[in-house]
Amino acid sequence: MxxxxxxxxxxxxxxxxxxxxxxxxxxxxxxxxxxxxxxxxxxxxxxxxxxxxxxxxxNSTKSRKAYLKKFVTLNIEAYADEIFGSAYAAAYYIKHTLQFPIDKKVYVVGMAGIQEELDSEGVRHVGSSADDENLHSMSDMSSIKNDPEVGAVLFGFDLNINYKKLAKAFTYLHHNKDCHFLATNSDLTFPAGGTVYPGTGALLAALSAPLDKKPTILGKxxxxxxxxxxxxxxxxxxxxxxxxxxxxxxxxxxxxxxxxxxxxxxxxxxxxxxxxxxxxxxxxxxxxxxxx
Amino acid sequence: MxxxxxxxxxxxxxxxxxxxxxxxxxxxxxxxxxxxxxxxxxxxxxxxxxxxxxxxxxNSTKSRKAYLKKFVTLNIEAYADEIFGSAYAAAYYIKHTLQFPIDKKVYVVGMAGIQEELDSEGVRHVGSSADDENLHSMSDMSSIKNDPEVGAVLFGFDLNINYKKLAKAFTYLHHNKDCHFLATNSDLTFPAGGTVYPGTGALLAALSAPLDKKPTILGKxxxxxxxxxxxxxxxxxxxxxxxxxxxxxxxxxxxxxxxxxxxxxxxxxxxxxxxxxxxxxxxxxxxxxxxx
Structure with a gap:
């Protein structure tokens, strides 16, 4: 050293x-x-x-473009293609490494950053903010069914995590053995305001625990x-x-x-x-x- | 055998x-x-x-009284004091085994069953349905602060699990080393409609993962x-x-x-x-x- x-x-x-x-x-x-x-x-x-x-x-909650705004605000020279976030890493990996089939879609638990980066790579996706409204009662559980078009579940930090999202992601991974299980990062906590709060890795544990698959983690x-x-x-x-x-x-x-x-x-x-x-x-x- | x-x-x-x-x-x-x-x-x-x-x-989502209704509906003879659910087990444990101080309160992640059983034992509690409305943005995170009156976190199945509940429960347990960490049960899945969905143990993993404490489990x-x-x-x-x-x-x-x-x-x-x-x-x- x-x-x-x-x-x-x-x-x-x-x-x-x-x-x-x-x-x-x-x-x-x-x-x-x-x-x-x-x-x-x-x-x-x-x-x-x-x-x-x-x-x-x-940080997977922001796309490269959105993250660039922080550099601009702080007067630091930077360009979108110099920024490499875990949301973009996941989108790039799905598109280029997995060579994700065009007839498949990704089920996303996460925020705008992931949606924007999947769009930037032309990868079809569902879930995310579309599932912010939770199930209303236990009997709605039966509305959650496997969808064979879901070829991957991508999990990132989601302030609007709810049971519907967890149950859908679980169902796709549990019933479809070829469904890829990906996560943007596995940080158990993140710092804010001088303390720490539960991070992506904590929320991810709720999905991983009942599955016999472990996720591929895209982050550091x-x-x-x-x-x-x-x-x-x-x-x-x-x-x-x-x-x-x-x-x-x-x-x-x-x-x-x-x-x-x-x-x-x-x-x-x-x-x-x-x-x-x-x-x-x-x-x-x-x-x-x-x-x- | x-x-x-x-x-x-x-x-x-x-x-x-x-x-x-x-x-x-x-x-x-x-x-x-x-x-x-x-x-x-x-x-x-x-x-x-x-x-x-x-x-x-x-099943911690129902109190003994609510669970009794199932027996009545099915014409099975049963009495409320013959029913022993994990919500009641938790309430009884907090009151009689922990001899929970009257100036402390329990932070609950869970549904009506837990609230009703804590009431039946005269244990003060907060959280649960009162926190069904989530944080609206990342900047609301700072509204979550430690509360030294919270002497225990009791975690059960909660269809309305959200980030606010997880962050509050985490904060109380992380910042207060004497805060008891209890869970009604640890079933990773539960059966419904011929398949399985994530159970209490799965949701609980999101709270346990970033903590260096493990919960006392009240269920079988x-x-x-x-x-x-x-x-x-x-x-x-x-x-x-x-x-x-x-x-x-x-x-x-x-x-x-x-x-x-x-x-x-x-x-x-x-x-x-x-x-x-x-x-x-x-x-x-x-x-x-x-x-x-």
Whole structure:
């Protein structure tokens, strides 16, 4: 593990060895609605050096286009095709990796981000906000029947999760052994307002528990997302660096994918946490803002 | 394992050894809305012999009073205090075993059965149908705060499960280490209309997954429910028999509780299933209707 903070020779060597940077956002680029000091300047200099930058997020509630608005609001230069969210990863995977048949459709539990990204890839889908209105009574249960046209269930964070959505997704997966079971990410919690709330992985457990199938997870740290990124952008893994603040998602994600890894100390990882972990980043720096 | 079918000596010996019968209902007494042949007659004769009968169900959506209506509709003699549902088990456990402080309240995820049984035991509660209206947007998340008055979360089947209920229950359990975590039962699915749908155990997984606590389960086959039944009715375990159609809930429940067990073949267990299991009932009979 190389400490880059205040070590300009080490920083120069690091920069020379990398062509593409994958950035986690919260805790690396910004904290909530505040950009971390000097990060805008660093990103701009990396672009000037000819480096490729990509922003990788497990947030599936927003499409790349919607997520871009956050960069615009914070005055950070970014482009839609530099943003790689788990909703888009799922849509790309369904279209290109699974080569999803055109006579099949995807049943979605999730929010607008997933619907928009499936539309962008031309994948037919049902569910999501169309099922926001729940069953009215136990006797409505019989209205939920298998639909052989559903070739995949894609599960993401859904503030409007309800029993109808869970029962439909369960029914398609339980009765159709060829139905793909996919999820945008498996984070058990997400941070908001100084605390944490149940995340996609928590809601997903309600669907997984009664099934004998396990989902393919598209988000960090799972290798499927890395395959999709490397495939789409034709990256050279050895000259690509994952930059993040979380050891068990970002750094593990980079490690498992054969990338270089840079840990920043502006997010959830503490000095003590770094001493005690088995997940060792290649490089560490106090802040992305200190890189240049 | 003693086969009682058609063996009147064995049946007589069995009846002489038992004072109290605990009956599972679906698959033993009835199939959906049809009473199994001769069961009404058998129950009536058991009463005439002076046997005590109790009906034990994991269904937490109905109170004992509401569940009694099913017996009335099907013309089966039964009394509210003979019915032992998981909602009542939970209420009794909270009141008598936990000796729940009067300045605390229970946060409920569940339906009317739980509310009514907590009322019957005089336990303060919040949540349940009062939280059927979900959060409207992600920014409403901040309205969910810890409430130090919540001394227990009780989770049962809830057709109106939503994110607000999950986030509240999670918040109380996550932030208050003394908050009891209870669930009425852990069945992953329940049967309806010839198929199965996600059950209490599935929904419960969404709450358990992000927590480092595991719930105390009040339903079959967990020993807590047995403790409550034995305690309330002052039963002699050796002279009590659990009668059921499921090896992994009813028969296991009886076994673990030190009761005698009688498997009936009118429900989910097949002859092949019985050959292959490690869970051996003490007695087996083709139908409860054949007992007398």
């Amino acid at each position: 190389n400490q880059l903070t205040g070590n300009s020779d080490a920083i120069q060597g690091f920069l020379d060895s990398i062509d593409t940077f994958l950035f986690d956002c919260d805790g690396v680029i910004w904290h909530g609605d505040h950009v971390i000091q000097n990060v805008v300047n660093v990103l701009s200099q990396l672009r000037e050096m000819g480096k490729k930058v990509l922003f990788v997020t497990n 740290p799972e290798p499927t997302m890395m395959e999709v990124i490397v495939n789409k952008y034709k990256l050279n893994r050895e000259r690509t660096c994952m930059v993040g603040d979380r050891l068990d998602t970002d750094i593990l994600f980079g490690h498992q994918g054969g990338l270089k890894t840079l840990l920043v100390m502006t997010g959830v990882t503490t000095a003590q946490g770094l001493e005690q972990t088995d997940i060792r980043p290649d490089f560490v720096i106090d802040s992305l803002g200190s890189l240049l | 003693n086969q009682l079918t058609g063996n009147s000596d064995a049946i007589q010996g069995f009846l002489d050894s038992i004072d109290t019968f605990l009956f599972d209902c679906d698959g033993v007494i009835w199939h959906g809305d049809h009473v199994i042949q001769n069961v009404v007659n058998v129950l009536s004769q058991l009463r005439e012999m002076g046997k005590k009968v109790l009906f034990v169900t994991n 086959p967990e020993p807590t429910m047995m403790e409550v039944i034995v305690n309330k009715y002052k039963l002699n375990r050796e002279r009590t028999c659990m009668v059921g159609d499921r090896l992994d809930t009813d028969i296991l429940f009886g076994h673990q509780g030190g009761l005698k067990t009688l498997l009936v073949m009118t429900g989910v267990t097949t002859a092949q299933g019985l050959e292959q299991t490690d869970i051996r009932p003490d007695f087996v009979i083709d139908s409860l209707g054949s007992l007398l």
